[in-house]
Amino acid sequence: MLRETHPRTFRILALFFALFVLFLYGPTLTITILSFQGPEGGLTFPMNGASLHWFAEVFRQQSIGDVHGGFRRSIALGLIVMLLTVAISLAAGLAFRSRFRGASLLFHIVVASLIMPSIVVSLGIAALFELLGIERTWWGSGLGAHLTWTLPFGLLIMFAVFNRFDRRLEEAARDLGASPAQTVRHVVIPVIAPSLVGVGLFGFTLSYDELARSSQVLGSLNTLPLELQAMQSNATTPVIYALGTLTTGVSFLVIGVSLATLLWMRRRRERRGSDAGKGMV
Amino acid sequence: MRAARPLTLADPLAAEAVRPAALARPSGGGLAPYLLVAPLALVFLVFFVVPVGLVLVVSFFEYEAYDMLIPAFTLENYREVFGQRVTWDTYLKTFQFCLSVWAITFVLGFTLAYFLAFYVRTLTWQITLFLICTIPFWTSNVIRMISWIPLLGRNGLVNQFLQGVGLVDAPLEWLLYSDFSVTLGFVHLYTLFMLVPIFNAMVRIDRSLVEAAADAGASEWQTIRHVILPLCKPGIAIGSIFVLTIVMGDFVTVNVLGGGKVASVGKSINTELGYLQFPPAAANAMVLLAIVVLMIVALGRLVDIRKEL
Numbered sequence: 001m002l003r004e005t006h007p008r009t010f011r012i013l014a015l016f017f018a019l020f021v022l023f024l025y026g027p028t029l030t031i032t033i034l035s036f037q038g039p040e041g042g043l044t045f046p047m048n049g050a051s052l053h054w055f056a057e058v059f060r061q062q063s064i065g066d067v068h069g070g071f072r073r074s075i076a077l078g079l080i081v082m083l084l085t086v087a088i089s090l091a092a093g094l095a096f097r098s099r100f101r102g103a104s105l106l107f108h109i110v111v112a113s114l115i116m117p118s119i120v121v122s123l124g125i126a127a128l129f130e131l132l133g134i135e136r137t138w139w140g141s142g143l144g145a146h147l148t149w150t151l152p153f154g155l156l157i158m159f160a161v162f163n164r165f166d167r168r169l170e171e172a173a174r175d176l177g178a179s180p181a182q183t184v185r186h187v188v189i190p191v192i193a194p195s196l197v198g199v200g201l202f203g204f205t206l207s208y209d210e211l212a213r214s215s216q217v218l219g220s221l222n223t224l225p226l227e228l229q230a231m232q233s234n235a236t237t238p239v240i241y242a243l244g245t246l247t248t249g250v251s252f253l254v255i256g257v258s259l260a261t262l263l264w265m266r267r268r269r270e271r272r273g274s275d276a277g278k279g280m281v
Numbered sequence: 282m283r284a285a286r287p288l289t290l291a292d293p294l295a296a297e298a299v300r301p302a303a304l305a306r307p308s309g310g311g312l313a314p315y316l317l318v319a320p321l322a323l324v325f326l327v328f329f330v331v332p333v334g335l336v337l338v339v340s341f342f343e344y345e346a347y348d349m350l351i352p353a354f355t356l357e358n359y360r361e362v363f364g365q366r367v368t369w370d371t372y373l374k375t376f377q378f379c380l381s382v383w384a385i386t387f388v389l390g391f392t393l394a395y396f397l398a399f400y401v402r403t404l405t406w407q408i409t410l411f412l413i414c415t416i417p418f419w420t421s422n423v424i425r426m427i428s429w430i431p432l433l434g435r436n437g438l439v440n441q442f443l444q445g446v447g448l449v450d451a452p453l454e455w456l457l458y459s460d461f462s463v464t465l466g467f468v469h470l471y472t473l474f475m476l477v478p479i480f481n482a483m484v485r486i487d488r489s490l491v492e493a494a495a496d497a498g499a500s501e502w503q504t505i506r507h508v509i510l511p512l513c514k515p516g517i518a519i520g521s522i523f524v525l526t527i528v529m530g531d532f533v534t535v536n537v538l539g540g541g542k543v544a545s546v547g548k549s550i551n552t553e554l555g556y557l558q559f560p561p562a563a564a565n566a567m568v569l570l571a572i573v574v575l576m577i578v579a580l581g582r583l584v585d586i587r588k589e590l
Binding site for chain 1: 437
């Protein structure tokens, strides 16, 4: 509405936005290009030929820290965190629709976890495991630490979803004789499925890239981001860039698959109209 | 312009858009809600409430070289940490980072949100541009920090360019491993946290208010100053809370882009933990936490955030 009246302002703001996008993606683009350095190439420009040498170097066994193990653990942990985040957020989202004692307190605790300095959480979990004499592992204390980071996002998404949920759909299901479990299974979940994909995306990517909360709780075996942080301080070859390109590639793949799933769901819904008569039979 | 709503699916940072439905819907659910919420409550009890409480307890503990947690009640850790000049300098430095990063992300976030909310006219474009801003958030922060090194380094692209066009004779040393690079890294990573809540507040502004301001003869700048800015206050407060708390507690960005030359509170806690000095680290963490809480309370005073939730 303002565009017609201020075409000049529009151009300035559009340029500003474009520069910001360049600022946002420029560095990542730089290391992507540099990861194709020739075998003799260094950490900065100019490019000394072009090759896949440094990618091959990443895959060569044990040339650099425990990157392979870190990668496997990060993927495994990311998947576990994703599944748990979706399941726990969905259950909690359903629970928060009715009144229960402690609801407000719990909500504020979850939000507090979102803005709590991660180093404090990590220190606390480490101290707890230390005092209890339990060994710190990526699948134990590490998993817990990641959940305190992903669940607030999941729960807030569920709130946003259920605030817009048309309750008449459930009433209709109930009137037709569906049990509460059947209503959730055949009415609620299909309707909110796209948002669950979103929660899963947050669950995986936030865990896959998590570093600050993990820092004190992983024990002897690191996840990939910690491995990377340890590597970067004494990196002397572009292998770190190749690794960065691959990691970013994994993230983009996950984002792409999620967005594609969302689009596919929306298309299917538009094409088929309602799912009436397809659920309960 | 309600049309911009679907964005919230990808946008949980917009906490002000949501509210626990329980507060709005009085209905008894029997035992079911307790069972459904139990896993969530359990996770946060075991991995958040108890640990954070334990940090407080541990901050009064004693420690030795081979026994890092000896139950006791001593204020020695606080005395040890805050008896040092360097701790105070570190806090001061961290506050400086908070202030400069906050100011920059606010200006950037507000301007970008303003463009998206008021100048981008179709929903498809709004979603597309919004996604372009959001996607880096889902990629690795460490890699995004490392990505600055070949640009800012001694022989990096920026220095090559500056020397190439003859602006400087020798490479600038302050570009990397400096306050500058750390601030740049923060802005790069966290402008989104300011942009999203402000954008979310902006799309909820009734457009007729903006038109009324224009009809009454307000310039665009006056409209921003007297109509849009006040109505964005809750979004600004939420964005500020995110940015300030993140910068206050950060140690990774300072580590990677400060290269050992830059100090921050989070980094000093991390260093203490590296030496297995849990109690002093806990004392430091408690003070950090107190400051973060004070910041949130102060920002909460500016706007009634709970009303916005």
